[in-house]
Structure formats: C-alpha cells, structure tokens
Amino acid sequence: MSTTGQRTRGAFLRSATVVAVAMAIMNVAAYGFTLIGSRRLMPEQFGAITALLGLLLIGNVASLGLQATGARRLATHTGEGAASLADAMLKAGRRAAAGLTVVCLVLTPLFMWLLHIDSIVAIVLLAPTLGCLTLMGSQLGVLQGSHRWTELAAVYTTSGLGRLVLGGGALLVHPSLDWAVIGLALGSVVPALLGQLLLRGSSGATGAQVKEVVRETMHGTHTLLAFFALANADVLFARALLDEKDSGYYAAGLIVAKACLFLPQFVIVLVFPSLANSPGDTVRLRRAVLAVAGLGVCAVAGTLILPDLVVAVIGGKAKYAELGPYTWLFAIAGSAYAVLQMVVYAAIAQQEKRAALAIWLGLVVLAVAAGIVLGTDTATGLNGVKVLVAITSTCALLLSAGLATGLHRQASN
Template structure:
C-alpha cells in the first residue's frame, strides 16, 4: 500500500510548499497594502480635498520613481532564479552594491528635478517635494534587498520586509498627520517610514561580500532594461492622477484622487501572485500555462472587487472618504475598481515580459501612454467633459487603455514563445 500511495503523495509536496510560500508572502504583502491604505485613509480624513490631491500627486511621483527599486528587484530575482553553479553569494552582494549606487544616483536626480515638480504639480511647499529624494533613495536600496530575498526564495524574510514597508508608512506617516495635518508632515512621515524596510533588509542580508565590479555593472545594465519597462508601466498607471490634477478643477481632482484609492487597492491586492510566480517565469520563460493561470487568478480577484464595489458603493465610500465632501463619488467607485483590476492584469503581463527579456514591451506601453495623454488632453483639456463627467470619462479611458495594452503584450509574448519553439 505504501508503494502505491507514495507516488500520489510526492507531487503534492511541491504544491503544498508553493501554497505555504504564497500564503506567507500574501500575508506580508496584505499587511503592507492595508497599512499603506490606512495611511491614505488618514490623509483623506486629515487633509482637505486640495491638500489630498497634492499628496496623491506626490505619491504618484513616488510610485513612478519607485520603478528603479522594482527594476533592481526584478533583476535580482531573475538572475538568482536562473543562476546555476556556485557564486550565488557574490552575485547577491553585487546586487546590493548596485542598489546602493542606484539609490545615490536617484536621490541626486530627484533633488535636481525639484523646480520641475513644483511647476508641474502646482505645489507651493518646496520642503514636501525635497523630501521625495531621500524617500526614493531608501526605497531604491530596499529594492535590491528584495530582489536577493525573492530570487533566493527566502519567503519569510521577504514577507517581513514587505510588512515593514506598510507599518513604517502607517505608524510614521500616519502618526505625523495625526500630530499635525499638513502636506509637509505627511512627507516627513513618509521619508522616515521608507527608511524602516531599508534598515531591516540591510540587517537580514548583513555579511554579504565578494561582489565584483563587472558583476555590479552587469546588474545595473540589466536593471536599466527592466526599469525602463516598469517605468513605462507605472507612468501610464499613475498618469491619470497627474492628468486629473492638471486638467480638472481642484475639487474634482480631489474626488478623482479619492477614487484612485479604490483603483490602487485593486491593483496591489493580487501583487503576491506576481512575486511568487516571477522566479518560475524567469527560469521557464516558455511556461505559458503558468502565465495563463496567473492571469486568471489576478483577473478573478479583480472581478470580486468590482462586484463588491458595485453592490456596496456606500460602504466603499465610507471606507475611502468618510466625509460628505466625497459623497458625489459614491455611484462611480466600481469604475475605479475596474480600472485598478485592469492594471493589475497589465502589471502581471509586464513582469512576464521582463522575465522573458522582451525589450519591445516598453515601446508598446509608451505608445499607449502617448495616445492616452492625447485623448485626455482633447476630452478634458478642451472642456468636452468637465466636473463629474470628466471624472467618469478619465477613469473609463484608463481602463480601456490597460485592457488594450494587456491584450497586445500578451499576444506578443505568445508569438515570441511559439516562434522560439
């Protein structure tokens, strides 16, 4: 009997190991996202709509600038997942050194770009915009650490760093707002909170050594390609917030910023699927079955959020706003759920393109962003749609853009796989 049951049990072990890993990472990322979401809710309750629109625009810049961190993480995870033979420790150290160099460079660039941000976002507080630089520097350093942990499949430690991201933002960023409800206080708290995961990651990876200069350069070279693709994705995923700030009046851009809370929740909810599946997509780039299953999982989670927002709009509004100021947004929260879910699928497809080293993905996304910008400029900039109608049109345009790009990129990956086979 034992000889018959063992073959049945053996295939279950990898599945159980995968489920355990997925659960650990999902819990860590859930804590991160809920805590970050909590910070955003504190912003909604403590800031007036105009200030909330400003902090949301700054958070959009952080998400765009954070692509360097995500590029380092993707590079580290891909290289370690595909690494064979000895030398994994020196490769990991090279990734950490590359992260330190990238963090310093990005901090300097962000400081130099401060006047541009002041002009672009119509934000009077120079201090708030200056604090973007150290915040991005810490997040970039953290990205290299996450890449080493993810590529080495150290899921528990990876989850711990993810948890510290949200906890640092909630306790320090939210605490600063509770003490003094202002834009400057929010950004001070964000900068302090971003230092927490970088310090934890440095502690977990202490003692790493042996990375050579050629290895560091190779990591940075690949990071540039991955970051370019992710930059295109996060630029288009956050462009709607910037368009709303620039093309809608202050009150309706505040409404849109509140709706984006729903969209971002739907975008980040299934992110653990990407984290877990990415190393296997990198080591087995032709595994289209795994990619399809991952897309179905992400889309399924998105469908649940859309249904929930459609059936319970008042509850969603109470969670994201809790003020009568945002009451006009209530009937349209489900539109933002569709937008966020569509971008979650697009994000998965983008990471699959990075895993397969598909260089054309960035160009496709940049073209999509250009079309999106032109369309938003025509419809909103000329006054064809204004007020709440402008809010509805803009969120519908974001959803359409994400769906079209997902189909185009997925078709390109399928052609690449079948062509290579």
C-alpha cells in the same frame, strides 16, 4: 496527485499566504497613512504631501526595476556563486540609491517651484527617503529570487508599518507637512536596515557583475516607467479635461482603482521568479493572469454589493454620494491595469525589449482618445468621468492582449 506534488502545492500555498498577508499589511498601512493625512492636514498641506508621494511613486520605479532584475537573475542562476550575485545586486542598489539621492537634492529648487511647496525640509527629505526605498528594492529582489518568502514578507511588513507608525504617528503628534515627511523618511529606513541585516552574508561580487546588473536594471526600469506613466496618466487627463468637481470625483474613484491594482501584487511577486526560470511558459502565465483577473472580479463584485461602504471609505457619503453607483467602473479599471502589470512583468522576465515601446504607444493612444472625447465636450460631468475610466480600462486590456500575444509568438520562435 502524488505526495511530492501535494507537498509542493502545500509549500506554495503557505508561501503565497505569507506574502499575500505581508503585502496586504503594507498596502493597508500605506492607505492608513493617507487617510490620517487627509484628516489631520489642511487641504493645501494634504495636496502637498500627495504630490510628494507622487514623486516617490515615480522615483520608486528604479526600486522596482532593481527588484525585478534581482529576482530574475537569482531565479535563473545555477551552480555556485549565489552569494556574489546577491552582493552584485546589493552594490548596484547602493549605487542607484546614492545616485537618486544626489539627483533629488540637485533638483530641490525645481521640485519646490513645480509643486508650489515652500518647505525646504519636506523637499530635501524626499532624497534620502527615495534612497532607502531604492536600496530596499535591491534587497527585495535578492530575497524574491532566492525564494526566501518569509524574510521577503518581513521586509514588506516593516515597510508598511514604518510608514503608518512613524509617518502617521508624526501626523498625530504634530499635523504638519514637515512632520509628515520626517515620519516618512524615518519609516523608509526601517525596512532597508532589516534587509541589510537579512542579507549580511552576501559578498564577492566583481565589477563586471555589478555593471551587468545595472545594465539590465535600466531596461527593466524603462519598461516599468512606461507602465506607471500609463497607469497614472488618467488622473492628469481628468485634471486637465474635466472641471474641478468632476476631476475630484475621478481622483476619489482612483482610490478604488489603485486598491484593485495593488490587491493582486502578491501573485506577481510569487510567480515572477518561475516565469524568469521558465521563459515562454505560456501555461504558467495564463494561470497567473487568471488568478489576477479572478481577484479583480471579486473586487468588482464587492463594489457592486457594497457601494455605500466604498464611498464612505474613499471620502464619505456627504462628498461623494454621486460617485457611489459608478465605483465598480474604477474597480474594473484597476483590475485591468493589474492584469497588464502581470503581463509587463512576464515581458521583463522573458527579456522582451519591445514591451516598453508598446506601452508608450498605448499612452499616446490613450491621450488622443481622451483629448478627442473630453476635449470636445462629447462627454461632460459624471458622463465624462465614466467615459474616461472606460477608455483607460479598454486601453489596459488591449495592451495586455497585445503584449501577451507577442510573448507567445516570441516563445514559439
């Protein structure tokens, strides 16, 4: 290998390490907040904060869409005008943040009714929290597309630590739903302020540039919304089609699945700009998928070797001992969705407009299959849990193969 190649490889590995560590800190901190909540709050209040986090997860799709758009546009930009393009991204982020904040405030009564939450403070603070997360998404997109990995890592780190220190700290001081949401809201402000500081030199965007960003963001957001709807639908099927005990087992197992889904996200963050800059590069995509799958294999092996430890982490042996022998199935499911997520981002990078439709169709197939197998009591109890997680894994892998094949054909034409 040439000296230049060695330097490039070394720089990439250093960037990968920095981003991987930052995202690991962010995800561990997020789980830390959840664990503190599960231990400090009463079950009713923990259910409420979990529901609010679910709403944030859905609303955060706009943030991810902004990030993907910013990363793609900056990565493919050539010549002068990077500052104005970054400014267009930030302005679009501010507009989206303001819009989502207003929508959330308007929907406050509906959220209170749907989620059975009486605290108006908790529901109202959801709006500025989501606004800050949306603003952060536009900032992350600029940093990612510009390959400013250290600054990107700093924003990711403060995002996780803000949630853990301020949100978890609020729960330790006063274990209540209101205090938990106040801590979450304050925690979301910190990374947004840091991102604003890091990108303060961006300026000069035209109205046309901002409109282009918004238009592309809507397409990317739709694709990601389809993915997250698919990735989170199984918990709804479990709740509707299994009894309360078994749906509880499934919810606990999903902690493992989500950990395996988020584990390889740093690969997506690092590879996405190069995929956008080289659309149709199937070799690069194949390597990225293999990297994500390799991390998944390691996770599955860990659950097979240390099932008791996994059960202790997700909720304790006393409650979930029966789930121990099957945690590896959830690791497979989470890893399968991680592979699908990689392919979905490749589709966004390649501006594949049919990806969202394919994912929505996959969701319909998943719903029909779950309804037939579980709704007719073909599989019940823990068998039902195992069958549902197997169905979701299969659906994710088939969709990954189908989308990847479509991207390859599009690149060949």
